[in-house]
Amino acid sequence: MFAHPHCPCTQASIGELNRLLTRCQGPVAVHVLFIQPKGTSLDWTETSLRKSAEAIPGIDVQLDPDGAEAHRFGAESSGYLALYNPEGKLLFCGGITAARGHAGDNAGENVVVTLLNGQNAELKHTAVFGCSLFNQCAAPSK
């Protein structure tokens, strides 16, 4: 998951991530990357959102300096989640909240849980509700 350290809507995405992990049966490696745009300090990334993510057990929280990784994975909005199988195949990408900052059941979360439980899912992509990760890029919906 890629997150903007200051996006208020991503709090719901972090919350949904925490919840869906409790519903998974198999081992899963979770990485949450908080972008650190160029010219920003580490303090800029030390937000309550990052602390919330770091508080979830089993999650690897890292910084993504200048959004390099986000560019690699094609993430544009905060809360963008990409799920890969062990073979490196992209199973799903998109948001895991039903609306902006709206926690609760949603299609993206259900797809992720289904896939993590070894089942197939037809939906491969959902909308992401969050702030834009890059200056030049606009968020899908705000």
Added chain:
Amino acid sequence: MRGTFKMKTATENLTGDAIAKPVTNSVRTLELFNEMQQAVTRHTDSLFGRLMVWQWLAAVGAAVLITPRTWIGTHSQIHVHVLAAVFLGGLITALPVFMAWRHPGLVLTRHTVAVGQMLMSALLIHLTGGRIETHFHVFGSLAILAFYRDWRVLISASAVVYVDHLLRGFFWPQSVYGVMTAPIWRSLEHAGWVIFEVTFLIISIRKSLGETLNVAERQAKLEDINETIEQTVTERTAELTREIAERHQADESLTHSQAQLAKAQSIARLGSWEWDVVQNKVTWSDETRRLYGYSEHDLGADLNHCLERIHPEDRDKVRLAFAEALRSGGPYVCDHRALLPDGTIRVMHGLGEVVKDGKGKPVRIIGTTQDITEAERAEAALRRSEEQLRQSQKMEAVGRLAGGVAHDFNNLLTVITCYSSMSLRQMDKTHPLRKNTEEVQAAAERAASLTGQLLAFSRKQVLQPRIIDLNETVSGMEKMLRRLIGEDIELCTLFDPEIGHVKADPSQFEQVILNLGVNARDAMPRGGKLTIQTANVTLDQRTRFRNRDLDVGEYVMVAISDTGIGMTGEVKSHLFEPFFTTKGVGRGTGLGLATCYGIICQSDGDIRVYSELDCGTTFKIYLPRVDAPVTPSRDSSDLDALPEGTESILIVEDEAAVRRLAASVLRSSGYQVQEARDAIEGLALIHAKQPFDLVITDVIMPKMSGKELYDQIKVIAPRIKVLFMSGYTDDALAHHGVLGPELCFLEKPFSPSRLAQKVRDVIDGSKGRSRSASKPASNGNGSLNGVKH
């Protein structure tokens, strides 16, 4: 307008489908219902006024808190939701808050509030990204709007909610549902839940309105009851006030009556009392307490204690009267004397009535006591007055008899006296008839004296008073008195050198002293002491003796005291009555003291007697003191030689013998005398003949009296002098026997010399008014009044 509107609203609510209970006909119930509903509406308006402001602030706060800024990479800006919360929320809030603030209670206000509240719900839903939880705000708002208890408000709100969900769900589902797309049924589902809630809210409103109506009805009934109670209280209060006023008036009337009764008792000096025979307690009214001089502590005392105020000599009489009343059951009647604490004795008239119990046993005596002291005094005074009247009538009868006798008798005595005197003048001392003639003359003089006394005590004599000094008068009599009382009796005189003058007829006063001196002599047959004292006396209060009052003033007193045998009270009570005598037959006429009393009383004085048996008697004569100087007196003793004159004299006298006698005497003295048988003839002579120098006229004559003749002469010939002669005038000439200073008078019987002297005096104009009567003379046996004391 607002009231009418409110009433219409309430009526609509009552008659509408929200009211299940039948509409009451009570106007007051409707009024109360409308008042309550209006109060709820205004309260809810106020509630929403505050709530919407708070919601607005909360929306702004939430937007600022949740999405204060939006980020694009490293760039951020104020989130559009914050702006929407501030401005759109403010816009939605402003109008309802204004209406709730400025126009609470209006239907428009609550519909504005309803629409605003629903729009605020829509805004909040949008601000929270269409969170389903935020939709609860819609239901909460509907519930609060139900506070209005107006189903139309819920309809307005529901309509707004439905339209909002429908439009936004169709055009902007993310705003209302937080999703990119939403089916139409989702809006219908939301509307359904809203209708579900509103339905039950309307039911609740109906019940609430019904309960409010019940409360209004109960309130109306309560007010009705209160009004009835208040009216009852008011009426009862008025009745109580009236009763209190009537009672107060009755109390005042009672107090007034009691005061009147007390005043009446006080005026009548009539007190009431009651003796409780069983408990032996006596109670009484204030007047009774005053009458007997009881103290406040005496009230309720026993009878014996109360009887202490009864005069000791009358207590047994009162006890007997009470005992008799109790025994017989008859009235208690008892006059008695009360002895007051200050020693005063009052005469009381007691009356009472016995009260018996059912068995006929006396238990109480209720009665009255009246102070009849004054009545007793008045009765005594009346008795004295009656006695005085009888005395006066007796005196009047005697006086009338004396006057009748005196008039004719004096004429006869005049003839006898004059002819005997004239005869004696013509006889030498050896004439054999001289002795007889002298006896005749002496008898005539005694008869004249008796006549004079008769006139004196009956106060019919003519007094010729003048100012005299009683010291001189009494001292002038000392020689005669010593000869009269004899050698066994010592005569002592105590004269006050500062004695005042009195106005009295000196010869009559001498007669009084002589009479009292003779009586004193008779009271001291074995000798003693006769004291005559004069003094000035001042009476500083009105005094009474023998029914005769002496006013306050200055008096001259002459006291004649003897050391004789004194007299009893019985004798004293009849002392001054005519013909009352204690002397033997032939020794007293019973006229002496009556004569004294008549003379003194006729002189406006009084004579009082103080006597003790075996100790003596004192007569005190009081005569009013005058400040005038003493009138000079002249010796009127008979002259041997008759005065003569040549003047013309007319004699008017109906008694022929007297007329001829007088004419004879005067002609013999040289006068030219004409005679007339009555006043008419006299007047005719005055008119026809030459004017006379003097007219001598009788006083009492038929046709015309001497006084009327005098008045005529004063008119037709005022130069003519007039001399009256009479033995009894019957007030025709003198007022109450006192002759006026301008009149000349010759008392019958007279002697030739007295007639001649008087005529000469009148013609000469000198002392014409001097009395021509002789000095007082005894009645032959030396006792003039016949009372021996």
